[in-house]
Amino acid sequence: MAASVLEVVLSSDAGGSLWNCNVWEPRSGTSLTSYRGGNTSARGLCTLAGEYLLGAQLGKNYISVWELQRKDQLQQKIFCPGLVTCLAASPNGLHVAAGIGESIYLWEVSTGNLLLTLNRHYQDLTCICFTDDSSHLISGGKDNLVLVWSLCSVLQVNFAHVPEPRYVWSRHTLPVTDIHRGVGGPLSRVATASLDQTVKPDLREKNFQIDKDGSQIFKGHRNQVTCLSVSMDGTLLISGSHDETVRLWDIQSKQCLRTINHKGPVTNAFLMVASANMFNPDSRPSLNLPKFSRYLHSSEITENEEGGAITLSLQHNKKESQESYLKKAEELYSVMCTAADKHLLGDGENTKMRVAELEDEVKTLKKINRDLYDFSVQVLTKQT
Template identity: 55%
Template sequence: MAAPVEVMLSTDSASPLWNCSVFDLDTGSSLLSYRGGTSAARTLCLLRGDFLLSAPPGKNFINVWEVQRKDQLQQKILVPGVVTCLSASPDGLFLAAGVSEAVYLWEVSSGKLLSVLSRHYQDVTCLQFTDDGSHFVSGAKDNLVLVWGLSSVIQLDLSPAPEPRHVLSRHSLPITDLQCGMMGAQGRIATASLDQTVKLWELSSGELLLSVLFDVEIMAVTFDPCEYFLFCGGSDGNIFQVSLCSQSRDRQFQSDSEGNQVFKGHRNMVTCLSVSMDGSLLLSGSHDETVRLWDIQSKQSVRCLSHKGPVTNAVIMAAPANMFIPDSRPSVPLPRFSRHLMVSEGDGSETGEVCVRPGLHAQDDEESYLQKAERLNALMNAMTDKSVFGDGENSKVRVAELEEEVQTLKKVNKDLFEFSSQLLTKPS
């Protein structure tokens, strides 16, 4: 039998035999199970396609399995406190965890703790990277959603402390879930809250695009791949499908023929939602101890998987290439993760390491090369417009000067890149 393209992963809070189960999306048959404790809600994630991670409730460590070695718990990552949520960047370079009211960010390749972000005032409840890995978003019980630029967080000089790019503060009760859409930094964010609303935001500007009011508390939210619909899991067990094609900005949910529909079948609150890659199937987990697979077009439950306790995580994901190859091993083993923040840039020099990371420019009043290039490009466009409507001779001279300056900036940028490459490839 050929290996499945997509699989369903689920965890519950009371399973005596295994922690995480893997099911075939097409047949519902059990494929794998990972043993060792239980997993807290919103802590199950895949790292580099090689490792499966989750955090047990009320514990200060993260469980790690190699995806093809299901019978043995491989490693435990000790953290400074109880992990409330967990997320890995799509490229597998960074791991973020919510620990009480702070967000901890590690560099996976070295295990170094890069930053501790303490801008929330209460426990962090959900955390997710954008699909391009340029940003991550955190939501907490303090009603706030913070958008963080990764480049500003991992700079070597952490004084002053990094600031979020946006503070989304239109919810009036704790955040229960969030979902980042496609298109990276140009995408959208959906947030759910106990205030019975789901809000849609533009990531680049932080602007509120849509607010939908429900009759019940919303515990989970997700997009379909095309982002035509939002799927919202309610505390009453219903799942609400919200059309994003409507023009109204603030509205109350009402079932109609234009895309707003209700999935009925769960008997208790819906805690997690996930949609298949082709947008035809919806996976939901609930406190009624079941995971259901729904056909989105017909709104019918096509499969129901029973668990031993309230479901804490349920997700559809592309099956890692080596999940069903017993002899395969991770390409790079996980290092020991540090529980203490890097003190200074000099720490790496003691071991002969050279660390080059993106960061903010050294002085606030000095433009970066990218900002200069963008400003010069805008000036060139303005000069070109003037040359069309008049003042042509002077404009052409100015354009030539600007083009020469742009070439100089490009050369400086190339020299910087070559210098960094030489540092990285220099034998120790």
């Protein structure tokens, strides 16, 4: 049964003595597997490159690392200079970020080097996440601030360069408790939640009002709700609460489909796509995770050393058989500008032919892109 699972629920609580976090099949509530060793703090659980599970330990200054298919044995412990209050891994698997006190610690996965610390918050961090293209990092803290960091900017090797956030949002009046970002890289929309009892969506969004009859409210939890997650097809909602339960909701009807009991307040609960090796005990990660350093990596380079950050792609190499649509469009625009200049000089016959060829290629690429999109939608929405 596990082999056919598309999405699973990962959850952890503050009182579990038998396991650190558990993996559930959302619709049946069946426990598929569990990872042992300690307890994970709130917003301290994440997966890395679909091959490792990282959990910031509750009340302790280290991060536990498991291989997804080896549940009973820790791969390593990442020791930190303080308690980890939030944790995130970049979607491309290149970096791991942790909030420790008022600082953000950023590690490079391929080397284990601690690349830098970002110090711009004035109080402890509460939540952190990457954009879906791994280009930006978003952090929230008890200082009521939400900061957006460009990795391209903060990773510059320049002794005179002091990393600064790209954006600073100060729309909340009390500590920020959670951050949700959409898709689209730097153009994605962001919503932030706070103890001031508000959710601040992107400024482009309109205000959301609750109906008087309460038909838009999911009712069932008896205590504070601490985490929410939506399925890929947008039909299911997962919620975790201090009432020691994780609930599965049908979004359309607002009905609770299933309740999963825990042994303590739920600290993490989210839906994720089950990786191929999660339920295969014989598989091994394609990347050997190095030992993570607890000390800042020196950027000084001697004459006989090669230095600088190393960026590796953890995905399989893929050779593109043709240029991307965006590259073709840029080339078309460049040629059209050149054609306009040549037209003023009375020489544009060959250029016009080239423009016509590129326009045909762009039309073909648009069709391919549209077909791929339609196919992806069909696969994601297909009932399993």
